[in-house]
Amino acid sequence: MVRTREALFAAFERLLTEREYAEITVSLLAREADINRKTFYLHYDSIDDMVFDMMKRLAERMAEDVEDRLRARADNPPEDLIDFCVAAFFTEIHEWVKGREIVNRRELMALPTGRMIECFREPIMRIAVRAGIKQEGIPEWIIDANIAFVLGGMLGIYGIWLEEDQGIPYDGFLRTAALFTAGGVHRVREALSEKQ
Numbered sequence: 001m002v003r004t005r006e007a008l009f010a011a012f013e014r015l016l017t018e019r020e021y022a023e024i025t026v027s028l029l030a031r032e033a034d035i036n037r038k039t040f041y042l043h044y045d046s047i048d049d050m051v052f053d054m055m056k057r058l059a060e061r062m063a064e065d066v067e068d069r070l071r072a073r074a075d076n077p078p079e080d081l082i083d084f085c086v087a088a089f090f091t092e093i094h095e096w097v098k099g100r101e102i103v104n105r106r107e108l109m110a111l112p113t114g115r116m117i118e119c120f121r122e123p124i125m126r127i128a129v130r131a132g133i134k135q136e137g138i139p140e141w142i143i144d145a146n147i148a149f150v151l152g153g154m155l156g157i158y159g160i161w162l163e164e165d166q167g168i169p170y171d172g173f174l175r176t177a178a179l180f181t182a183g184g185v186h187r188v189r190e191a192l193s194e195k196q
Helices: 002-016 026-033 037-043 047-072 081-097 101-110 113-130 140-163 170-195
Strands: none
Touching: 002 026, 002 037, 002 047, 026 037, 047 081, 047 113, 081 113, 081 140, 081 170, 113 140, 140 170
C-alpha cells in the first residue's frame, strides 16, 4: 500500500511539471504510476482526495521536523518560541519548495485554502502545545481563526512569491513572511492575554 501511494505521489508530481492540475485524470495518473485505475480507487475516491492526503502527510512531516528542532534546543530554548516555530515552519516550506516551484504552484492551486487549513490544523496545534504557545481556556474558534490566519498568511505570501516568478529573492521573502506571520500571532496572543 505504501509503495502504491508513493508511486502515485511521484507520478502526480511528474505530471504537474507538464500539465495543469485540471488536466490530470485518474487514467493518466494511473498510467504514469504504472498501476490500473481500480488500484487507484482502492486508495482514493478522487485526485482531490489524493492531493489532500499528500498535503496531510506533508504537514505531518513538517510538524515533526519543527518538533525535532524544538527538541534539539531543549537545553538552550529559543528566547521567543513563536518566532522560532514560525521561522522553523517557513524553513520547512523552503525545503519543500526548492527545485519544485512549478509543481508547488500547481499543488497549491489544487487544494482550496479551507482544505489546506484542515491538513495543517492538527500538526500546528501539536507544535503550539509543545512550544507552550497555546494558552488554556482559549475557545476553539479562536484557535481555528489563529491557525487560519497563520496558514492563510503563509499561503498568501507564498502565492505572491510564486506569481512573481521568483523575482523576489527567496531568502528575503522567507524572512519577511516569517516576520509578518509571527507578528500577527504575537498580536493575537497579546490581545487574548489582555482579555483573560
